[in-house]
Amino acid sequence: xxxxxxxxxxxxxxxxxxxxxxxxxxxxxxxxxxxxxxxxxxxxxxxxxxxxxxxxxxxxxxxxxxxxxxxxxxxxxxxxxxxxxxxxxxxxxxxxxxxxxxxxxxxxxxxxxxxxxxxxxxxxxxxxxxxxxxxxxxxxxxxxxxxxxxxxxxxxxxxxxxxxxxxxxxxxxxxxxxxxxxxxxxxxxxxxxxxxxxxxxxxxxxxxxxxxxxxxxxxxxxxxxxxxxxxxxxxxxxxxxxxxxxxxxxxxxxxxxxxxxxxxxxxxxxxxxxxxxxxxxxxxxxxxxxxxxxxxxxxxxxxxxxxxxxxxxxxxxxxxxxxxxxxxxxxxxxxxxxxxxxxxxxxxxxxxxxxxxxxxxxxxxxxxxxxxxxxxxxxxxxxxxxxxxxxxxxxxxxxxxxxxxxxxxxxxxxxxxxxxxxxxxxxxxxxxxxxxxxxxxxxxxxxx
Numbered sequence: 001x002x003x004x005x006x007x008x009x010x011x012x013x014x015x016x017x018x019x020x021x022x023x024x025x026x027x028x029x030x031x032x033x034x035x036x037x038x039x040x041x042x043x044x045x046x047x048x049x050x051x052x053x054x055x056x057x058x059x060x061x062x063x064x065x066x067x068x069x070x071x072x073x074x075x076x077x078x079x080x081x082x083x084x085x086x087x088x089x090x091x092x093x094x095x096x097x098x099x100x101x102x103x104x105x106x107x108x109x110x111x112x113x114x115x116x117x118x119x120x121x122x123x124x125x126x127x128x129x130x131x132x133x134x135x136x137x138x139x140x141x142x143x144x145x146x147x148x149x150x151x152x153x154x155x156x157x158x159x160x161x162x163x164x165x166x167x168x169x170x171x172x173x174x175x176x177x178x179x180x181x182x183x184x185x186x187x188x189x190x191x192x193x194x195x196x197x198x199x200x201x202x203x204x205x206x207x208x209x210x211x212x213x214x215x216x217x218x219x220x221x222x223x224x225x226x227x228x229x230x231x232x233x234x235x236x237x238x239x240x241x242x243x244x245x246x247x248x249x250x251x252x253x254x255x256x257x258x259x260x261x262x263x264x265x266x267x268x269x270x271x272x273x274x275x276x277x278x279x280x281x282x283x284x285x286x287x288x289x290x291x292x293x294x295x296x297x298x299x300x301x302x303x304x305x306x307x308x309x310x311x312x313x314x315x316x317x318x319x320x321x322x323x324x325x326x327x328x329x330x331x332x333x334x335x336x337x338x339x340x341x342x343x344x345x346x347x348x349x350x351x352x353x354x355x356x357x358x359x360x361x362x363x364x365x366x367x368x369x370x371x372x373x374x375x376x377x378x379x380x381x382x383x384x385x386x387x388x389x390x391x392x393x394x395x396x397x398x399x400x401x402x403x404x405x406x407x408x409x410x411x412x413x414x415x416x417x418x419x420x421x422x423x424x425x426x427x428x429x430x431x432x433x434x435x436x437x438x439x440x441x442x443x444x445x446x447x448x
Contacts, residue, residue, distance in 0.1 A: 004085030006040055008097060016094040018086070020047055022079055022101045023115055023225055024054045025417075025424055026303065027354035028447060031079075031101065039086075042099060046080040054103060054113055055420045057431070058304065058447055063423045068113075077103040077111050084222050090187040091233030100222065112416035115356035116218065122364040122412060123217050130266040133363055134343075135220035136213040140255035140351050141231055142248055143177065143205045144241045146445060149438065151248055153205040154240035166202050166252060173200035174207070180238050184209075187230055193223050202316055203252035215264065217359050224257070224355035232446065245444040246302070246350035247309035254310030254317060255351030259362050260335075262343040272342040277325070279334060279342045281373075286344060287323050288376040289369020290332050290362060294321050294348065296406030298392050299399040299425060300361040301349040305432045306444050308395055310350055313385040318347050320389035322380045329384040331392070348392065352448035357421075364412030400425050 009015065018039045021031030030053050034042065052068035054077075068074070079101040086097040103111040110117040126133055145154040145162075153163045156176035167173045174181060181198060188195035194212035201208050211227065214220050228244055235242035247254035262270050263286070272283040302308055310317045316328075323332035333345040344366070349358045380387060393399040403409055404422055413421075432440060 004043060004081045004083060004099070006043055008086035009036065009039055012088070012095065012097065014095045015097050018042070018097040018099055019089065020079070020099045020101050022054060022103060023354065023356060024056055025113075025115060025354060025357070025421055026056075026058055026448065027115075027225065027228070027356075028056075028060075029229060030054065030056070039097070039099070042101075043081055046078050047101065048076040048078055050074045051077040051103065051111060051113065054111075054115075055424060057424055057428050058443060059431075063420075063427055066420070066423055068420075078106060079103050082116070082218075082222070087191040087226065089233070090183075090190055091230060091237050098226075100226075112414035113420045115354050115360070115417070116221070118413055118417050119218055119221055119356045119360040119363075121414065122360045122367065125367050126263070126363070131271070132215050132264045133217050133261050134213050134215045134264060135217045135259065135261045135359060135363075136211050137220060137224050137260070137355065138208055138210045138256075138258040139224060139227060139244070140201055140206060140208045140257070141242050141244045142203060142255060143180075143207065143235060144243055144248060144445070146241045151441070157238075163205065166204055166206065167200050168202050170200045174198060180234070184231065184234055187234060188227070191226055191230060193227050193230070195227070201253070203255070204249055206252070206255065213260065217363060221355040221359050228355075241445060243445045243448075244351035245441070245448050246304065246307040246352045248441060248445065250309075253315050256310070256317060256347065257349045257351050257353055257355070257358065259346045259349065259359060260343050261346075261363065261366070262341070270340055270342060272344070273339045274342075275339050277336065277339070282370060283334070283342065283344070284375055285369045285373055286366035287332055287334075287369065288374035289365045289367065289372070290344065290346060291321055291323060291376050292374065293361070293365035293368065293406070293408040293412070294331060295390070295392055296402045296408050297361045297365065297412075298348070299403040299421070300357045301353060302393075302396075302399060303354070303425065304352055304444060304448060305396055305429070305440055307350050307352055311392060311394065317350075318384065319392055319394075320384040320387065321392060322384055322387075322389050323376055324379045324381065324384070327380065327384070330380060334379075352444065361412060365408065368408060368411050396425075396429055400429060
């Protein structure tokens, strides 16, 4: 994509204000509201805010022991527009433009604590080898009436009734909220988010929308980040909440963010395709890398206290470190279909994640495996929950410890990002101990 210009502003003279926003480590948009006259200046000169802003905890508070705060005088970073440029914000009443930005040092170096730069760093490893990841994500979310402490399915605008249970792949469930989904697809088109199929899922009021594959991991992560923002904002316009938290209901499955990827060489050939159902040795290497780093990267795939309520056996979320062909109980699935589309589906991440960090963790681990020419164990068959297999960390503290001591993670993420994320999660882990499960749901419902 070309550098962003002011063309969007000229094409949308009705726009009243803009938002300039970057993604923090928890995936939360952080930034500024500006009048239209300031928009041109942001495009040319960027804007500034403290580097510590991208390293806040889930409550939006400073990290107490972070050197980014008092030790450095809470110094500013410079933020410039990404190549996405302006996108509309259809969930707001007044016409508004959103300008995604990312952070740099004063001398122009990328700020390593910015999660978008973390993904760019991994993408550069592929570019250096003449390779291009082709990436898509599937995002699950819940529509929730949170007007009382008792979370429940919103009333259907069509029937005036509430669903009493889950309805997997139910057309009726989709049609009950047809106005919302119609507006959602219109908004995705306006924001250039490639939304594809929508289905109803296994949870109460749970839905999934797939985004189309794109040959640019940064674009894929941008799409996911903007999509989450859009769904949550638009749902509020309709009088209910949309939540990507991993597990809002004890009795129903949680929400995931499954990531699919293949890799093209400089000629546009899928390097996972051997013309048959098994895939190439490079596919095996990438799978091995993903499996090797999976336990140590679980903190990225399950970043919150509530995330671990989803990762339990028999709940449609993978808990075993294994891979398989066409098997949704495995953490790493190789879907069937035309060989030219041979790809890896990584199924561990919850819906509550930072898309930039998740794609960096997945693609970085796969590249580790490709570079090392490693081979995975044999693919499993049958139900992974019934087999004696290595398990993903089952609690937040274990995941933090594995991330901190990992030999794999430093090959994927910078020292700065690793340090910042660990400080953030340790502070959140400490403070979350004082909250009841209901209070935890309250903080996560809208935030993640």
